[in-house]
Amino acid sequence: MTDKKIMHVNAFNMNCVGHIHHGLWTHPRDQSTQYHTLNYWTDIAKLLERGLFDGIFIADVVGYYDVYQRGVDLTLREAIQLPVNNPWLLVSAMAAVTEHLGFGLTATVNAHQPYTFARDVSTLDQLSNGRIGWNIVTGYVDSGARGLGQDGLADHDSRYDRADDFLALAYKFWEGSWEDGAVIADKARRIHTLPGKVHPVVHDGPFYRANAIHMSAPSPQRTPVLFQAGTSQRGLQFAGQHGEGIFIGARTPEAVRGASRKLRAAAVAAGRRADDIKIYVGAAVVVAPTQAEAEEKYADYLAYASAEGGLAHFAASTGVDFAQYDLDEPIVYGQGNAIQSAVQAAQQQGLTTRRKLLEQFSLGSRYNTIVGDPQQVADALERWIDVGEIDGFNLSRIVVPETWEDFASLAVPELQNRGRYRTRYEEGSLRHKLFGRGDGLPANHPGAQQRR
C-alpha cells in the first residue's frame, strides 16, 4: 500500500431520466427529467471539469426493458431508461464548454456499420481534441433487435465473435488507412493530403467486409480509448485482448480482487501489460460535511427511490420476470436472454426471493453505496482501490447534479489531501491522461498492428 494510486473517477450518466437509482427522478432537486435539453448537459460537463473528473461515461441501450410484468408499464411510469436518446449527439456541446473532460460513449455493435461508425469516432475525437472513449457493448435486449428488424438477439458468444470482427475492421480504418503526416494542408503547394500516404482498407471477415479508404483524417487518438464491461469467460478474453478500461460489478473490495487479477492476467495472456487495463467499479457516494448529515441525506434519498423500478431493470438483465413470484418464493434464474454476470451475481449473492431483492434494491439499484463524511468516504474509496486492486470508479447519479457536486466539493479535497486525486489536469488526450504514455494505442495492442 505504499504506492498510492491516483484514483480515476468518471461520472456515470445516460441520456435518459432513470439510469441506475430508479425512482430518484421524483426527488424535488433531481434534474434528470431535463435530459433532453442542452443546458442540462453543458452544466454537468462544466461541473465535472471543475471537479477534475476524468470524464463523463454515458451508458446507452438500443431497446428497452419489457421483461418485468411482461411489458413496459413500470418501465414507462418510472422512466427506467425509456425514453432514451443517443449519447453521441451530446458530445460536441459538452466538448465546446470544456477542455479536458473525457467522454466515454456507449455504442452497440449490431446497431452500427464499421465504416460509418469509424467516421463517427474520428469526427468526435477530432472535435474534442482526443477525448473520446468507446464503451463496446454487444446488445442484450430483444426489443432492440426487434426494432432493428431482427428476430431476436444472436447468442452471447456469437455476439462477441461479431464484435471481434467489427474491431478488426475498425482498427484498419482508424490505424491503417491514413498514415501520420498524410494531411499537410499546404495552401502554397496546393496539397491538402499526400495521396501516397492514404490507403484503402481491405477486409473480408466472418461478419464484415470492406474495400474503401477511411472517410476521416487521423484523429489525435486514432482508436478511441476502449471500454468494456464483460466478465463472462468470453467477455474476459475479449477484454484482455482489446479493453483499456473495464467495469466490474462487485459487492466488496475483497470480492473484486479476484476478478481484477483475472482481467490483468487475461491482458498479459494477450501479450499486453497488467497495467494496460484500468479497472473500475460502480459506486454511489452520499457525502456530507458530517456523518449525521450524510445519513440524513441518504434517508431522504431512500424515500424517493423505487425498489420495484430497480427490480424491473434487473429483470431485463437476468431475463427473470420477478413480478411472477410471490415475495418468498424461490426464484429460478437461467431462462431467457440475460447478462451472464448478472445471473451469476444473483445466484452467488443469495438473491433468491423477491423479498431479498427488494431489500437490496432499496436505493433503486444494487450499486455499492458509500455514505459518510469526507474522511469516511475517502477511507472507503481507498480500500476499494488498494484491497480490490482496481483503478477507479464510475460514480452513479442519485440526484442530478447534486451527487457529483457533493463529491467535487467534499470528497475531492479530502482525496487530494491524501494524494489520491489529481490537483490539476495533465495535458494531452484522454488516453494520455489515463496511461501517461502518449495519445495512441500502445504498440502491444492488437489495434496497433494495423499501423503502416
Next chain:
Amino acid sequence: MTDKKIMHVNAFNMNCVGHIHHGLWTHPRDQSTQYHTLNYWTDIAKLLERGLFDGIFIADVVGYYDVYQRGVDLTLREAIQLPVNNPWLLVSAMAAVTEHLGFGLTATVNAHQPYTFARDVSTLDQLSNGRIGWNIVTGYVDSGARGLGQDGLADHDSRYDRADDFLALAYKFWEGSWEDGAVIADKARRIHTLPGKVHPVVHDGPFYRANAIHMSAPSPQRTPVLFQAGTSQRGLQFAGQHGEGIFIGARTPEAVRGASRKLRAAAVAAGRRADDIKIYVGAAVVVAPTQAEAEEKYADYLAYASAEGGLAHFAASTGVDFAQYDLDEPIVYGQGNAIQSAVQAAQQQGLTTRRKLLEQFSLGSRYNTIVGDPQQVADALERWIDVGEIDGFNLSRIVVPETWEDFASLAVPELQNRGRYRTRYEEGSLRHKLFGRGDGLPANHPGAQQRR
C-alpha cells in the same frame, strides 16, 4: 410580382475542406481547413444567426470520388469532399450557441437503420428545440457501398423504393409511437410517461421490418423538415409525396420555372398544396460595396479556384472520367453510376468537351454565380425568386466565412429594405419558421397519416 415573397436562405456547407468551389481552400483567408475544430462551427453558427439565415444546410457523402483519373489522387490533393466527417455530430455545439438557426442535415438511407436513425433525429430535434431538417439522399458513390461491405450501389429506382420504405417506418416511429401528452413527468404522482399513450410500431415492408416502441419521446417537430434534391422522374414523385424543401439545379431563372412548376404539380398530385414545398437553388454570391470591388474580389477568388477539381467532382456525379478525353474530344455520357440530373444537364447545356467543362468550372464548380454591389445582387436574387417561381437559396461558400459575412453585412440590408428578407426571427420550430402553420407535419402529408 405584386406579392413580394420573403426569400429563404441557407448557408450550404459540409464537414470537410473542399465542398463546391474546389481549390478555394488555398485562399489565404479561407478557414475551411479548420472544419475539424469546434470553434470553426460555432463561429459560423453565430455569424449565420446574426445574419438571420434560415439555417445551415450540411451536405454529406458516404464514400468518396474515385472516377476522375480512376483514383483519388486529385480528390486527396485538393481535399474534394475527402476527408469528410459526420455532420450530425456538429449540431449540439452549434445549437448551444444559437436560438433560431435551423440545421439541414444530410443522411444516406442505406447507411442507417430506421429504428436508430429515428432516435438520432428525435434526440437532436429535442436538444435544438425543433430546429432539425433531414436532407434525404439515397447514395450515389460506389466507394461508399464498398465501405459498407456491399458489392456496389443498388440501381437508382430501387434506391428510391428503399427510401420510401425507410420513411414509411420512420414516420411510424416519429408520429405514431408516442401520443401527445404521453410524457407528463409528474414527480408527485410518480408518473413520467402514461403507458396507455405509448404504442409499439409494427412494420413489415419490402426492405425494413420492426416491432418496437420508438426509443425517444416526441420532439417538437416529431418528423424533421424533409429536404430532398432528386429531379429524375422517380425523384420528382418522391419529392411530391414527401419533400418539404427541394433543391433544384438550374442555370437561369427562366430554366428553373418549368422544374419548379413540375415539383408543385407533383405535390398537388400527391394530395398536398403547391406551397407545401419550398424550392431552393444553389447560388454563389460575391458582393461588395461597389461593382468594381465585387469584380476585383471575384477575380481574386478565380485565381485560387481549381477547375480541374470541379471536374473531378463532376466526374463522380456523371460517372465520366473526363481525364481520359483530349481537350476538344467529344465526351460520351451515360456510362457508370451517375446522378441522372447531372448527366441530363451536361448534355443539355453543351458540356461536350473537356475544354468547355473547364471554362464552366472556372470557380471550381458550375454554381450560379452572382457578382455585384448590393443592388445588383438583390436584383438578381429577386429575379430568381419571381421569374423562377422558387422560394430561396442555398448559399455556397467560396471563402469561409467571408462569403456569408459579406452576404449578411451587404446583401441582407438591401433585401430587407426591399421587403424580401426577414428583419427578425419568428418564434417556433424550423418548420413553423418556413411555413407558418405550426411545428408538426401538415395533415395532408403522408407522415401525418401515422398519427393516432
